[in-house]
């Protein structure tokens with residue numbers, strides 16, 4: 228870690244178990260505010276699992292158990308007094324497969340602000356929806372069809388709708404789990420541009436299988452292997468001069 | 484290009500595969516054809532028996548509606564009309580027409596019209612007060628034996644001792660027929676009549692309304708309870724031994740014979756809580772017990788079928804578990820839940836045994852006005868009618884079965900429509 232950036236997520240000695248099986252082994256990592264951090268590593272190494280500890284989505288899996296501390300914006304999120312609702316409003320998530328609600332485009336984006344009570348009237352809500360859709364680069368395509376079902380959009384548009392849905396509640400952190408794996412190169416590059424824009428305001432953590440994507444968009448990269456954090460540092464450093472031989476092997480395509 | 488090894492083996496085995504497939508297809512078509520044939524036989528037999536049940540024979544007579552005789556008190560009240568001479572007036576008209584003089588002739592003439600004819604006259608007067616004090620043509624139902632004669636079940640050739648109508652009666656009926664006053668029409672008694680020992684007056688109105696009331700109670704209790712149980716078990720309940728036990732029990736309950744629920748209802752609602760017998764409220768409660776497992780099981784399946792990604796999407800933007808469930812999971816599961824509910828309700832509609840246990844088989848002439856009035860239901864009515872030997876009851880039994888089937892079809896159609904409508908939203 229060469230540059231000193233203010234960190235927003237601090238993980239200390241985090242281990243995650245599925246039943247008896249240990250999926251994450253004692254990981255400590257600090258993630259910088261308003262930056263893009265990429266998690267890379269071979270399939271099954273625990274990237275998604277680790278990502279989901281940051282907004283406690285692992286709570287939905289009965290067998291999942293977590294040890295260690297995860298501090299988000301100064302608060303221990305696994306403290307018994309913490310409610311997941313404000314946490315998840317602060318730490319949004321975009322999934323690998325676009326999962327718009329089977330409701331209208333408008334309702335998809337308005338849902339978060341509505342349940343949190345962010346708008347006091349219809350026109351405020353309209354503004355929030357418009358801003359979020361603009362932020363996700365979907366406004367021009369969707370402005371005339373806000374009443375149409377979100378599922379009627381193309382895959383790439385659906386994924387941007389999911390991003391709009393996430394940023395509509397103005398989180399501080401956006402977790403993205405392979406957000407482009409179902410998209411073609413053009414949609415992918417749209418989303419990458421979008422991420423770079425969003426990083427001016429939000430902290431983004433992205434899981435990706437594409438080395439090029441990690442290299443293109445992220446400032447920092449973490450390499451995971453079999454539940455361990457092998458190497459974490461500036462993206463440029465990692466791709467040019469990996470310190471660890473495993474990292475080097477993975478980046479150059481020898482494992483994974 | 485030379486044949487590869489795989490290709491050769493595959494081609495050699497192809498004949499056997501194709502034969503297997505053809506046999507399977509043939510077997511499938513055979514099974515479907517058999518099912519359709521049985522269905523057709525069922526429908527044909529019910530319709531051929533039941534369609535005549537929708538009709539009956541009426542005789543039209545002109546009667547003198549003298550005010551003083553019909554309405555002795557002069558206030559047109561039920562009591563006054565009841566005390567009046569409706570029966571006598573009708574008999575006079577019949578005697579005049581037939582020209583019966585001797586005692587046995589008069590007796591024969593009077594036996595030809597339905598016992599309910601005086602009530603029919605009274606009803607006519609009540610509905611047409613302006614027609615009092617004039618001569619009016621009124622249509623009366625024939626007694627069921629007379630009806631059977633026109634249907635051809637009683638034949639003139641049969642020796643007099645062996646038929647239910649004597650020569651004089653047959654003579655009079657033929658006379659009426661020649662005069663053209665006999666008509667074969669849609670039976671208003673079937674639709675608007677209630678339980679009756681007289682076949683020509685028996686109808687399904689009371690049982691139909693009883694069925695509606697019972698089903699309404701059943702639905703109002705079973706649907707919310709079943710859906711709430713399913714949602715709780717599927718989304719909120721901790722997965723432990725106790726909930727597992729509950730799940731197993733619910734699945735077992737679905738297989739419990741329905742009569743057992745009747746015994747349960749008898750023991751709890753009637754013997755323990757001291758509620759009255761024969762009322763739709765208890766019928767509905769018992770049927771609700773019976774349909775609950777069906778609704779719970781199908782609702783859980785419907786909830787399971789909602790893609791978890793939708794739930795995750797809602798949770799990930801900070802919806803509470805309750806919000807994710809109520810805003811997203813339940814609306815998507817509702818069509819499936821409704822299908823299960825309708826199937827359960829259709830079963831409940833056709834259910835007889837548990838209702839016999841709680842006394843809904845009693846002979847009740849009054850039409851139930853609320854869920855606490857004694858009543859019966861369609862299948863029980865059919866069950867009771869099927870016990871009577873009169874030809875007309877045989878026909879009316881089948882007619883009632885057709886009505887029950889139509890009711891079921893309408894319910895199922897409604898379910899399909901509702902499902903489409905709810906699913907088409909997105």
Ligand SMILES: Nc1ncnc2c1ncn2[C@@H]1O[C@H](COP(=O)(O)OP(=O)(O)OP(=O)(O)O)[C@@H](O)[C@H]1O
Pocket residue numbers: 245250268269270271272273274275276277288290
């Ligand atoms: N719900 C679960 N129950 C049990 N084990 C799980 C569960 N989810 C993941 N695992 C296990 O945890 C380990 C890490 O899985 P994870 O999904 O985090 O990998 P990943 O790095 O995201 O892989 P991929 O790149 O293929 O998405 C794997 O061995 C996986 O089998």
Ligand SMILES: [Mg+2]
Pocket residue numbers: 274275276404
């Ligand atoms: Mg993953």
